[in-house]
Amino acid sequence: MSKLVECVPNFSEGRRTEVIDAIVAEVRKVDGIKLLDAKSDPSHNRTVVTFVGEPQAAKRAAFNACAKAAELIDMEKHKGEHPRVGATDVIPFVPVSNVTMEECIQLADELGREIGEQLAIPVYLYEAAAKLPSRVKLPDVRKGEYEGLKTEIEKPERRPDYGPARMHPTAGATVVGARQFLIAYNINLNTSDVAIAKKIANCIREARGGYKYCRAMGIMLEDRNIAQVTINMVDYTGTPLHRVFETVKSEAARYGVSVVGSEIVGMLPLQALVDAADFYLQLEGFSRKQIFEENLG
């Protein structure tokens, strides 16, 4: 079984298609890389590229795309609604298959060093790859954005983890890191009282004493006239889907409300579904190798 990581670099260009194409081409041309998506937002003036591959190939693709972005994007001229500090704004690695979070942290560290030393771009390590607690959260690292960081980068608390303590003349700075796969997960209730969904969201979200890797809020689905608990599962290995689902069911019952269904928005890793089946069927000693399709690669 090959080792696979996902990489989701964000570039500060969402309008000039020739620039976007040139950056994406750098990703495509690395052997063994599969490009999954490239989404540009003109008002954010930003492009999010998603690709997967073996760790070293993914690192090379990210480095080459970052070098191309430094060549074609000038942060002195960049405007867009989305917060950003550089031409290649952020590069997260996500473990997918047969890869640990530790390997992704190591990969982020290697890439950060290479971008810093070879491209002379200051690099900050964030999320699981952060070397300082103050750099775990992306908004903290990006505080002041490109313009603000430019004046503060020499301050001791803002010196980069790799590369020079001055902004690259065109590319600014880059944030590199490792994080878990984010699962967008919604649970629908058979009530039109959004207050109940909000109360349940407060039970499960970390900020209010709930699950550590759970961000949640209660909203109204106007078209179906039902309330929904809408959730970002930021680490399904630490807070699994089934636990959140069961807690929502139990808290809903306290209001005489029941769960109509749940939705996965976009993608999720196979392991998240296997974990749910494993829990509910109370499987003993189950291994992924027992899945027939896992033996075909």
Place this chain on the structure above:
Amino acid sequence: MSKLVECVPNFSEGRRTEVIDAIVAEVRKVDGIKLLDAKSDPSHNRTVVTFVGEPQAAKRAAFNACAKAAELIDMEKHKGEHPRVGATDVIPFVPVSNVTMEECIQLADELGREIGEQLAIPVYLYEAAAKLPSRVKLPDVRKGEYEGLKTEIEKPERRPDYGPARMHPTAGATVVGARQFLIAYNINLNTSDVAIAKKIANCIREARGGYKYCRAMGIMLEDRNIAQVTINMVDYTGTPLHRVFETVKSEAARYGVSVVGSEIVGMLPLQALVDAADFYLQLEGFSRKQIFEENLG
């Protein structure tokens, strides 16, 4: 996504390794075929080969192996404990990925015709591919085994579906068909009273009014001193794992007994786990394409 079928031909040779190797080599050398297993049993004098591939490649591999077996095995001299009618005794196709049961039935039909016409071996179609209700079950088709069928093959009710109504001089007859993936599934109870496991097995097995695609019995796990309901799920698309699991839990509760856990013995198709997660998480509109790994092929 490529179409994949599993094929599990059984050959009437489990002792002479040079014959087994020559048959397996025919499977291996077909482009796009992945050999998963080849298990020989000397006392049964039989070898079970498991491989997967695209439907047409799987058909070619099965045909070539069948032709080689006809050349190297002489049923007039074959002895073994396991019931059999031919050198290539039985060839089932099993849908794996992006393939319907109908396509496997069609494939079995094509292969049956080719073996009958090109190799002059009488062919019977069984299970989902059967053309007669009396040929659905393999033991019915194999009644009398090689020796018995040899004298009865000209009788109207035993005439083959394809090929001549006389046994091939060395290869005998072959049974070709299509069936679902068989899942061996056990559910463990927190009681040492095997009578309870036997009663629960009777609730879920088809033969006693239970689920259509469920074969079950109650046994004792001596080493753990607990009773177990041991199950063959012969079509998980018709009788899903979770339904059997929930019924066993509910019937066990009637005796004040609870389920300790369940076990998948050997392999199961990914879809069986996805179906369980889908049921328990009450997923709305979930598609296999939302599994990240499904997009990497």
